[in-house]
Amino acid sequence: MFQGPSLSKFQRPTWDEYFMGIAHHVASRSNCSRRHVGAIIVVGRSIVSTGYNGTPMGVRNCFEGGCLRCASDAPPGQGYDTCTCVHAEANAMLLAARHGTAIEGGVLYSTLRPCFSCLKEAIQAGIQEIVYDAGSPYEDELEEAYQQLREEAGIRMRRMIHEA
Numbered sequence: 294m295f296q297g298p299s300l301s302k303f304q305r306p307t308w309d310e311y312f313m314g315i316a317h318h319v320a321s322r323s324n325c326s327r328r329h330v331g332a333i334i335v336v337g338r339s340i341v342s343t344g345y346n347g348t349p350m351g352v353r354n355c356f357e358g359g360c361l362r363c364a365s366d367a368p369p370g371q372g373y374d375t376c377t378c379v380h381a382e383a384n385a386m387l388l389a390a391r392h393g394t395a396i397e398g399g400v401l402y403s404t405l406r407p408c409f410s411c412l413k414e415a416i417q418a419g420i421q422e423i424v425y426d427a428g429s430p431y432e433d434e435l436e437e438a439y440q441q442l443r444e445e446a447g448i449r450m451r452r453m454i455h456e457a
Contacts, residue, residue, distance in 0.1 A: 308338065309402075313426055313453055316402045319343045324354040325378050326363045332381040332403040334389060334396050334420070341394050344384030348377050382411040386418045400424060406452070409439055415448065422449040 306314065312335055320331030324347035334342040353359030355378055362376035379387070382403050389396045397419030401407070406428025407415060415423060430436040443450055 309424060309453060312340070312400075312402045313404070313424065315340065315343075316404050317426070319345050320381070320404050321345075323347050323381070324356055325360070326356045328405075330381040330403065330405045332385040332401060334385050334399045334401055336396060336399040341396060341399065342385045342389035342392075344381045344386070344388055346378050346381045346384065349379055352377065380408065380411050381405070382407045383414055386414055386420075390418075396420065409435070409442075412439065412443060412448075416442070416446040420448065422451075424451055424453060426453045428452075 312333060316331040316333045318331065319333060320329040323329035323331070323345040328346070330346045332344045333340050348355050348359040355363045358364050360375075360377045362372045363378065365372060365375070367375075382401060385401065386396060398421050399419070400422045401415055401420045401424070403423065403425045404427065406425040407423060409431070412423075431439055
């Protein structure tokens, strides 16, 4: 008879740890030369879509010069008008739509706190909760608007807490 590890020594990851770990693995596919971000959408504890940041399908990859911003020396937070990369969260939602996969009521796990645009898109797509691993709030008024939008839409958002 199979003798597995004793229950006292066997620890499974929490659902959040499990899904965030997968989101981090998805980020490894990113073709962005500045930052690798991954996202997954979970409905009923099943992964229904994944996405990572990078240039749109059929466009030269970011690391091959496909994104003017990433090929430049623009500082963080600037030059987004020339960025052709699609965010990981948007890619996960768009790929679900492309394949006819319902994500309403789902949970979006992202390795980075979604930007203002991705928050709006998540609300519009019916995402009910966002769990993120890293990222900082916006400056004063923009953060206030971000939180007001989130609260008014009734979307839950929380940052992963890692046990030491």
